[in-house]
Amino acid sequence: MATGTSWTKSFFTGIWSLLNFLRRAFFNIIFLIIVIALISVFMSGEEKVLVPAESALVLDLRGDIVIQKRAVDPFQEFVQEAFEQREDKPEVLLSDVIFTINNAKEDKRIKALVLDLQGMGGAGLNKLEQISVAIDDFKQSGKPVYAIGDHYTQNQYYLAAHADHLYLNPMGSLLFEGYGRYGLYFKSALDKLKATTHIFRVGTYKSYVEPYIRDDMSDAAKEANQAWLNSMWDQYKTSVAMARGVAVNNFDEKLDAFSEKFEQANGNFAQYALQNNWVDALKTRQDIVSELTDIVGSSDSKRGYSNITFKDYLDVITSPFPHNGNGNNVAIVVAKGEILDGMQKPGTIGGDSTAQLLRKARLDNSVKAVVLYVDSPGGSAFASEIIRQEIENLKAAGKPVVAQMSSVAASGGYWISASADQIWAAPSTITGSIGIFGMFMTFENTLDYLGVHTDGVATTEFAGLSTTRALDPRVGAIFQRSIENGYDQFISMVAKERNMSKEQVDSIAQGRVWIGKKAQEIGLVDHLGYLSDSIAAAAELAGLEKYDTKDILPDISPKEKFWRELFGKASTIMGGAHIASNDNPQFMTMIKQLFGEFDSMTKLNDPKGIYAFCIACEL
Numbered sequence: 001m002a003t004g005t006s007w008t009k010s011f012f013t014g015i016w017s018l019l020n021f022l023r024r025a026f027f028n029i030i031f032l033i034i035v036i037a038l039i040s041v042f043m044s045g046e047e048k049v050l051v052p053a054e055s056a057l058v059l060d061l062r063g064d065i066v067i068q069k070r071a072v073d074p075f076q077e078f079v080q081e082a083f084e085q086r087e088d089k090p091e092v093l094l095s096d097v098i099f100t101i102n103n104a105k106e107d108k109r110i111k112a113l114v115l116d117l118q119g120m121g122g123a124g125l126n127k128l129e130q131i132s133v134a135i136d137d138f139k140q141s142g143k144p145v146y147a148i149g150d151h152y153t154q155n156q157y158y159l160a161a162h163a164d165h166l167y168l169n170p171m172g173s174l175l176f177e178g179y180g181r182y183g184l185y186f187k188s189a190l191d192k193l194k195a196t197t198h199i200f201r202v203g204t205y206k207s208y209v210e211p212y213i214r215d216d217m218s219d220a221a222k223e224a225n226q227a228w229l230n231s232m233w234d235q236y237k238t239s240v241a242m243a244r245g246v247a248v249n250n251f252d253e254k255l256d257a258f259s260e261k262f263e264q265a266n267g268n269f270a271q272y273a274l275q276n277n278w279v280d281a282l283k284t285r286q287d288i289v290s291e292l293t294d295i296v297g298s299s300d301s302k303r304g305y306s307n308i309t310f311k312d313y314l315d316v317i318t319s320p321f322p323h324n325g326n327g328n329n330v331a332i333v334v335a336k337g338e339i340l341d342g343m344q345k346p347g348t349i350g351g352d353s354t355a356q357l358l359r360k361a362r363l364d365n366s367v368k369a370v371v372l373y374v375d376s377p378g379g380s381a382f383a384s385e386i387i388r389q390e391i392e393n394l395k396a397a398g399k400p401v402v403a404q405m406s407s408v409a410a411s412g413g414y415w416i417s418a419s420a421d422q423i424w425a426a427p428s429t430i431t432g433s434i435g436i437f438g439m440f441m442t443f444e445n446t447l448d449y450l451g452v453h454t455d456g457v458a459t460t461e462f463a464g465l466s467t468t469r470a471l472d473p474r475v476g477a478i479f480q481r482s483i484e485n486g487y488d489q490f491i492s493m494v495a496k497e498r499n500m501s502k503e504q505v506d507s508i509a510q511g512r513v514w515i516g517k518k519a520q521e522i523g524l525v526d527h528l529g530y531l532s533d534s535i536a537a538a539a540e541l542a543g544l545e546k547y548d549t550k551d552i553l554p555d556i557s558p559k560e561k562f563w564r565e566l567f568g569k570a571s572t573i574m575g576g577a578h579i580a581s582n583d584n585p586q587f588m589t590m591i592k593q594l595f596g597e598f599d600s601m602t603k604l605n606d607p608k609g610i611y612a613f614c615i616a617c618e619l
Contacts, residue, residue: 049316055306056112056146056296057104057313061097063090065123065131067375067406068336070347092120094127096314101134103317105141111296113138114307115147115163117156124375124407125232126426126516128158129239130530135162144295148288154178157278158236161243167288168279173269176251179229179236185211194445198471200480202487203435203511208613212439224512228430231515235428246277329550330538331361331370332531335387338613339379339412341605346554349376349416351383357552358390362397367550369400369538372420373531378412378613380606381436381486387416388493395421400541404534405429405525410513410614411436414524415490418497421541424534425516425525432524433614434494435511436486438479444470486610498523513617 069091104110113135123131139145139162147160150169154177160166168174190197190212197212207221217225241248252258265271273279283291289304296306308316337348344350361367372391378384394401403409403417405425410433417423425431447453447468454468465475491505498505500523508514508522519525527533539547 049308049312051107051109051308051313051316052296052299052306053109054111054296055109055308056114056292057100057110058114058116058303058307058309059097059101060116060119060310061092062119063092064121065094065097065127066091066336067094067127067373068334068346069093070337071345090119090121094130097131097310098134100310100314100317101131101138104313105138105143107317110143110308112143112292113145114292115145115160116149117147117159118149118151120153120156120159123155125158125236125428126407126530128155129426129428131159132162132239132243135159139164146288146292148283154236158240161240165291166244166278166280167283168270168273168281170270170282170284172273172282174273174278175269178253179233181225181229183211183217185215185217187211187213187215190441194443194449196442196445196470197439198442198476198479199437199439200476200483201435201437201439201511202484203437203509205513206433206435206437206511208611209437209439212441228513228515228518231518232428232430235517244277250276252276327366328368328542328544328547329364329366330535330542330544330547331364331367331550331552332373332535333357333361333370333552334373334375335413335416336373336375336406339376339383339387339416341380341383341607349379349383349387351380351386353554354387354416355390357554358387358394361552362390362394362399364550364552367399367552368544368547369402369542370394370552371531371534371538372401372403372417373406374403374409374413374417375406376413376416377408377410377617378415378433379611381412381415381490381610381612382606382608384412384415384612388419391416391419395419400538402534402538402541404531405431405516408614408617410617411511412612413614415493415612418494422526422534422537423524424527424529424537425519426530427515427517427528429516429519429525430513430614430617431516431519432508432514433511433612433617434490434505434509436483436490436610436612438483438608438610440467442467442469442471444468482608483610490612494524511614513614 070089101113104113115135135145144165145163147163147166149156149160149167150172152160152168152172152174154175157174157176187197197209199209199213201209204220205224207218207224210218210221237248237251241250252261261276262269262272265275270279270282274282292305292307298304299306301307333354334346335349335354336346337344339349339351341351343353343356345353358370358372361370391401401420402422402424403420405413405417405423406429407426408430409417409425410431414431414434444454452468454466456464458464461472462475465471488502491502491509494500494509495502495505504523508524514522514524516525516528520528527537535549539545
């Protein structure tokens with residue numbers, strides 16, 4: 001018996017020793033790689049990427065197009081690149097894309113622009129519009145633009161449509177899905193869990209809470225969503241049809257019409273695209289290499305023709321010394337992401353952190369005007385008001401403020417924009433959604449079913465509020481009255497800032513979403529345009545004829561700056577990561593959507609539980 005025990009102990013001890021050895025070896029290997037990378041950084045000298053004398057700029061975008069990247073730990077980013085791990089959600093700055101294309105237009109070394117968009121992910125229609133304008137401007141130089149792809153998503157095709165030569169692989173595919181808004185609804189599931197959902201809201205169209213109290217979309221939400229989706233789809237079709245020189249009715253929106261044309265193409269997606277003038281030709285990868293080689297020459301690169309990638313070219317043309325002006329500046333403050341209370345990192349709007357940036361602009365004597373660049377579906381009502389109050393302080397200091405709406409500036413996103421001297425939006429901006437709500441769940445019935453109960457004593461009737469106890473209807477009435485008061489504050493503020501009556505605002509509020517073009521017609525937006533337009537407007541309001549722009553960024557400590565630069569250089573030495581396009585299995589995609597729905601709710605942290613948030617705005 002003792003022998004058996006000793007053998008078992010020795011076996012598991014041996015297993016543990018092996019695992020411990022492997023663990024230590026793994027981390028030692030990582031450490032050695034980091035050391036080698038750092039040594040390479042310091043011994044690399046002035047080695048730089050060079051632009052070949054005659055080359056094609058390959059716009060190989062990888063990730064979602066955004067106006068501000070989310071904060072990423074520099075060490076984590078370095079490890080991902082070192083081990084060629086796929087970045088979870090890669091992002092590309094819109095400003096970098098436009099800057100690169102504009103620079104390439106004037107660069108005599110660049111002889112052609114190649115749109116290789118297979119890795120490009122999500123992008124708001126307004127961002128695609130701005131990139132397409134840059135592509136069209138590039139074509140004015142006389143240099144050709146090629147779009148090459150094995151497959152095209154709807155977003156990718158929007159840009160590809162602006163190419164002089166649009167090619168698709170003979171085994172490739174192209175399909176226009178249009179825009180839709182479908183979500184998961186949990187009421188029946190919550191009923192089975194015996195959870196009690198408490199909803200407090202104002203607004204016929206404030207549909208954020210619907211998934212928790214219904215099993216389907218309400219008629220009001222369908223009406224509102226269908227209206228702005230139709231408007232956005234019309235804008236997409238009009239732009240693409242114009243770029244390709246085809247009729248708008250060439251889009252097959254009905255399955256029967258598509259099936260008829262698809263049958264004529266013998267069930268071949270590529271032939272369908274060719275026969276309907278969506279592409280110019282079907283070409284293999286080697287066909288494309290041969291054609292581009294005739295223009296820029298061959299090379300021993302993996303592409304086979306002389307080229308420089310988007311990332312490498314951006315590194316070459318970006319000055320190591322950021323220019324933020326030194327005289328009269330128009331400051332740009334980016335507000336991107338959900339609005340949460342407190343200090344938040346870039347990629348999320350923090351009530352305190354974003355207000356701090358606006359305060360920084362106010363106290364900067366070189367800043368004469370401010371553009372608040374908004375891309376947000378909203379969030380905390382309290383945080384939104386903290387930001388808006390800082391905009392009032394800027395105006396009181398004599399510095400005009402212009403709000404520039406990007407893809408989305410709805411609910412809380414509109415709240416923080418409303419007090420600006422001017423509001424600019426793109427024709428496709430999703431805005432409005434003026435309404436607020438509060439929501440939480442209690443699980444007294446769930447616990448009762450399990451035989452668990454809550455009991456105790458308190459000195460007041462307010463003590464003991466908990467998710468484990470039933471909500472007193474009188475407390476619920478207090479919460480609802482608070483929401484109603486918050487909604488009244490919201491529409492009163494909008495009425496004051498937009499020179500409208502409360503009744504007028506209420507008639508277009510109620511949580512309803514509007515597209516930018518319609519928002520201008522009903523008075524929620526002053527002008528339609530993009531960032532360059534709003535910067536010019538801010539300068540005009542400040543009486544500036546000559547001015548620079550200045551990005552207002554969060555302060556970082558010397559230590560953080562050191563590590564960012566160090567690991568950034570190390571990543572350059574070790575080479576870029578291989579980021580594949582999104583190929584998650586459908587089941588995992590569904591699971592991510594399910595958890596994403598709940599995650600968006602759990603992140604909200606308004607101190608009073610009052611939110612101005614538009615879930616329908618997140619396409």
